[in-house]
Amino acid sequence: MDMLNIEHVSANFGKLEVLKDISLNVKKGEVICLIGPSGAGKSTLLRTLNHLEHISDGKITVMGKVLTHYEKGIRKLNLTSKERRQILLEMGMVFQKYNLFPHKTALENTMLAPMTVLHKSEDEARTNGERLLKMVGLEDKMDAFPNKLSGGQQQRVAIARALAMNPEIMLFDEPTSALDPELVGEVLSVMKSLAEAGMTMLVVTHEMGFAREVANRVLFMENGRIVEDGSPNDIFQNPKSDRLKQFLKAIL
Numbered sequence: 001m002d003m004l005n006i007e008h009v010s011a012n013f014g015k016l017e018v019l020k021d022i023s024l025n026v027k028k029g030e031v032i033c034l035i036g037p038s039g040a041g042k043s044t045l046l047r048t049l050n051h052l053e054h055i056s057d058g059k060i061t062v063m064g065k066v067l068t069h070y071e072k073g074i075r076k077l078n079l080t081s082k083e084r085r086q087i088l089l090e091m092g093m094v095f096q097k098y099n100l101f102p103h104k105t106a107l108e109n110t111m112l113a114p115m116t117v118l119h120k121s122e123d124e125a126r127t128n129g130e131r132l133l134k135m136v137g138l139e140d141k142m143d144a145f146p147n148k149l150s151g152g153q154q155q156r157v158a159i160a161r162a163l164a165m166n167p168e169i170m171l172f173d174e175p176t177s178a179l180d181p182e183l184v185g186e187v188l189s190v191m192k193s194l195a196e197a198g199m200t201m202l203v204v205t206h207e208m209g210f211a212r213e214v215a216n217r218v219l220f221m222e223n224g225r226i227v228e229d230g231s232p233n234d235i236f237q238n239p240k241s242d243r244l245k246q247f248l249k250a251i252l
Contacts, residue, residue, distance in 0.1 A: 001064050003028050003169055003200045004049065009058030010224075011041075011048055018044045019055070020224040026169075031201045033211035035235075036221035037247060042204040045221070046171050049202070050093050051084065062087050063168060089117075092162030093171040096178050098154040100146040106133060106157045107142040110164045118165065125164070132160035136190045152183030156190055163194075170194065172203040208252060212236055220244045 004026035011019040019041050026032060034042040047053040049060060051067065059069040059076075067087050069077040079087075100109050110129035114120040120128070133142050136156040146154055155175055162170065172191065176184040188210050195201060195214050205211060211218050211232060218235040220228040220243075228235060228244050236252075239245045 002026060002061075003030075003063055004202075005059070005061040006045075006049075007059040007061075009045075009048065009055050009060060011044060011053060011055045018224050019048070022058070022224075022226060024219070024226065024229075026200060026202065028200055029198045030216045031195045031199075031203065031214055032217045032219060033215040034202065034204045034219045034221055035206070035208070035211060035247075036219075036227075040221040041224040042221050043173050044224075046093070046173050046202060046204055050091055050171060051088055062090050089165060090167055091169045091171055092165055092167035093173065094155070094158050094162050094175045096174045098146070098151070098158045098178075100154055100157055100161075102146050105143050105145055106138060106149065106153075106160075109146075109157055110161045113161065114164050128164055129160070132163050133157070135163075135193075136160050137186070150183055151179045152186045155179065155187045159187070159190055159194075169200045169202070172201065172205070174204050174206065176205070176207060206251075208236070220247065222247075 002025045006022055006024040009019055009022045010017060022045060036042055044053055048055050055068060055070055056073050057070050060067045065087050066077055104112065107129050110132055111125040114125040114128065115122060130142060133139060136159055138153060138156055141149060141153060149157065176187050179187065184207065188207060192214050215232050217229060218232050219226050220235060222243055227241050228239065236248065239248060
C-alpha cells in the first residue's frame with residue numbers, strides 16, 4: 001500500500017488555478033523533494049495534503065483512507081471531523097515559521113499536543129518529549145523558552161513537536177528558508193537522520209544539496225504542474241525540459 005495517493009488534484013484560489021491535475025504516489029520510506037520557482041504550487045500541494053487548503057478536483061488518499069474527493073467542484077466524500085482528524089494524525093508538518101508557543105519551554109511545546117489530542121499522560125508525554133529533543137540535539141535546551149533559542153534550535157523543536165504525534169509521514173514546507181545560512185545545516189542534519197531512519201518525507205526545499213544527497217525522488221514543479229519527476233541524478237544531471245535546465249542554471 002502506498003503511503004499517499006494523489007490523483008488528478010487541482011486547486012483554485014478564486015479564478016487562479018494553483019494546482020493543475022497533479023498525480024503522485026508516495027511509497028513507504030520515500031523521501032521526495034519538491035523544487036521549482038516561487039509560485040509553482042509546491043507549498044499549496046503540501047497544504048492540501050494536510051487539509052490546510054481545499055482542492056477543487058481529484059482525490060487524496062492517506063495510507064489507504066480517502067481524505068478528500070472532489071469531482072469538478074462537487075464533493076464526493078463526507079467525513080466527520082473526527083474521521084478526518086484520525087487520517088490527518090498520520091502526517092506531521094513542519095512550516096517555514098516555527099510557530100512555537102512562546103510561553104512554553106521546548107519540552108512543554110513537545111508535550112502539549114500528545115496530552116491534549118492523544119490523551120497521553122504527562123509522564124508519558126514528558127518521557128517521549130525528552131527522547132525526541134535529545135534526538136534533535138537539544139538535550140541541554142529542554143527548559144529553554146523559544147526566545148532564548150536560535151532559529152535553528154526553534155526549528156528543531158518544531159520537528160520534535162511534530163514527531164511527538166508519532167506520524168507515519170512528515171511534510172516539510174521550506175523548513176530552512178527563514179534561517180540564517182549558518183543555521184541551515186543543523187536542521188538539514190536532523191532531517192537527513194530522519195530519512196536514514198526510514199521516515200516517509202515530502203520536502204519543499206530550495207536546498208539543492210539536500211535534495212541531491214537525501215531524496216529518492218525529486219519533483220520539479222512550475223505553474224501548478226509537475227514538469228519532471230525522477231531520481232536526483234535524472235533531475236540534476238539529465239534534465240529533460242528546457243524550463244528545468246533554465247531553473248538549475250539560475251540557482252546552481
